[in-house]
């Protein structure tokens with residue numbers, strides 16, 4: 153303590169900040185027994201954290217930096233099994249191009265993935281429907297369904313390849329405490345990461361990729377806007393009644409929440425069914441046969457409808473038809489489910505979260521640590537990969553311009569560019585969730601007309617698609 | 623400090639009046655006359671103050687520090703074009719750059735950091751000493767700039783067609799004989815090399831905002847240093863450059879948000895502008 157006081161006095165009396173910096177570092181080192189000092193530490197090796205480590209490690213501008221990745225869970229051996237994992241994500245074109253540029257995509261392609269070429273979203277409370285067709289909107293697939301563990305394995309294959317030499321990985325890392333750097337404009341200290349086994353690491357830039365309950369975010373002490381949806385997402389691997397090309401993603405809005413089927417192969421799809429917690433608890437207790445019946449009901453059952461809404465919708469249909477626009481009558485029939493893969497049923501809590509700041513001096517958040525969305529639009533991890541792309545670009549640009557990676561200007565650019573994309577997406581997804589969990593006829597009418605009209609108007613559809621894929 | 627400012631001011635006025643003496647006039651900015659031996663003591667006392675002033679990121683020169691964020695990329699991309707995958711932290715490696723009117727070395731060090739062999743010249747011995755001392759103290763900077771107290775026309779004597787790049791950032795507005803200045807700057811440049819200027823524009827806006835600019839934006843120069851008549855317009859600059867066998871490649875407007883201390887390139891050249899030209903073979 154005395155030493156530190158002296159250091160501060162020194163600071164006041166000399167202009168040579170750099171000399172002090174080394175004194176200060178030395179004294180923290182003594183106090184804490186720093187095991188190793190890194191340029192960058194990434195806390196959390198989920199899909200986003202590992203991809204970031206890979207992107208930084210492969211960047212020619214950052215090859216001189218020492219990077220450490222800390223992951224809480226043990227290193228798992230991955231093997232491709234005939235049965236699909238129940239945790240899958242739909243990856244958009246932007247994610248695909250990021251993964252391709254990092255040479256990760258080829259590992260996924262070699263294993264397995266399923267393209268989504270059509271998407272049909274429809275309302276259980278009316279005839280409203282929207283249909284996306286990839287070929288007439290994007291000239292490419294809308295998205296790709298990939299299993300989480302397969303993607304993580306593909307990322308790790310690149311990350312641990314001989315092409316990356318400056319990234320160290322510690323698995324089973326138990327972090328006990330963070331002490332973040334203070335930047336009073338004159339002197340920047342290091343971030344300190346303490347482990348439960350007594351190891352202490354120091355770094356210039358700490359990146360929180362530690363998921364929705366981010367401890368890095370808590371250490372930053374930033375405002376975090378969050379709520380629970382009182383909803384759970386039930387996932388399962390489904391065997392379909394009939395084989396088909398199966399490149400359509402289906403989503404039906406039930407009054408209790410959306411049910412979605414993402415294609416896996418000719419005869420299998422992955423289920424993401426969001427519902428109120430009580431309903432979820434009930435469904436989890438059903439036998440697998442009863443659960444399959446419940447899924448088929450959710451996809452096919454006629455829900456009670458308001459006469460007024462029906463009348464307005466058919467009136468709108470006729471007008472659209474007269475104007476030569478798609479009236480939504482060309483709906484496809486959803487598949488029927490034969491059975492579920494044994495033991496593949498699981499449930500996850502759903503919530504909304506927005507960290508008001510993504511950055512602090514020497515600290516940045518990526519992925520679910522910074523933002524959490526309802527899975528209804530399949531955006532979650534895609535937003536995280538967008539963070540990875542932008543953060544890598546801004547950090548490398550800082551170096552290319554001769555600045556430190558912790559320079560606030562570049563971190564601020566990262567924050568504002570990501571928030572400008574993420575926040576509107578989160579708000580839109582949240583609004584959809586609210587809009588569709590109401591079954592009051594006027595609301596049903598408004599959203600149905602809106603959906604019908606959106607479906608008819610090509611430019612709006614294109615706009616939605618292009619936002620969802622970037 | 624105030625005395626130095628006064629001194630500098632007088633010097634400028636004198637320079638303006640002295641214009642007929644072309645070859646002798648000091649054409650670089652930031653020159654302070656030290657003929658008068660009585661001020662020596664004060665000067666030494668001020669020395670450290672000014673040292674801190676120059677290199678304090680939130681001090682009076684803070685706009686020049688933050689300006690690096692746009693002028694470094696401008697110069698870098700003007701001198702090298704490198705595909706994203708092949709970039710290194712030292713893109714300007716092996717490039718010889720002359721920083722004319724380098725002052726305390728804010729831009730010189732930034733360019734040296736990304737690999738350039740920088741020579742900084744300034745007519746003020748004071749400022750050269752400050753620059754020299756700071757770069758020696760900066761342990762993180764391995765590739766140090768070289769500083770010389772001289773004027774560009776003097777420097778030309780033994781550096782004809784020597785540099786890959788020449789920069790005069792926020793300088794020409796203080797120069798009395800602009801023709802000679804530009805001619806000399808072009809003279810030290812290799813054929814095919816590139817020359818960069820940033821300077822306030824002579825417009826109604828800068829005339830009105832003049833006080834504001836010199837006080838907030840260009841704090842390093844004393845009040846009253848920016849004489850409206852001394853400012854040049856992009857057209858005049860282009861004309862002078864073209865006449866000296868240069869091809870003007872780019873003219874950008876610059877904008878300084880002094881609340882955020884952030885610079886950006888803008889379309890409007892009403893306030894300040896940056897100009898880039900290539901010396902023809």
Ligand SMILES: Cc1cc2nc3c(=O)[nH]c(=O)nc-3n(C[C@H](O)[C@H](O)[C@H](O)COP(=O)(O)OP(=O)(O)OC[C@H]3O[C@@H](n4cnc5c(N)ncnc54)[C@H](O)[C@@H]3O)c2cc1C
Pocket residue numbers: 195196197198199200201222223224225240241242243325326327361362363364367385386387424500501518519520521527530531532533534535536
């Ligand atoms: C049911 C459901 C369906 C979904 N469907 C989709 C979809 O179709 N498309 C889509 O884009 N997104 C989807 N998502 C969202 C997606 O799963 C998340 O956005 C994504 O997993 C976030 O990745 P992440 O790496 O940021 O965080 P996480 O996956 O949460 O990873 C955080 C990592 O940090 C580690 N960690 C945490 N704390 C510590 C610590 N203290 N020390 C060390 N390590 C630590 C954890 O072990 C973990 O590996 C869905 C989510 C759910 C719940």
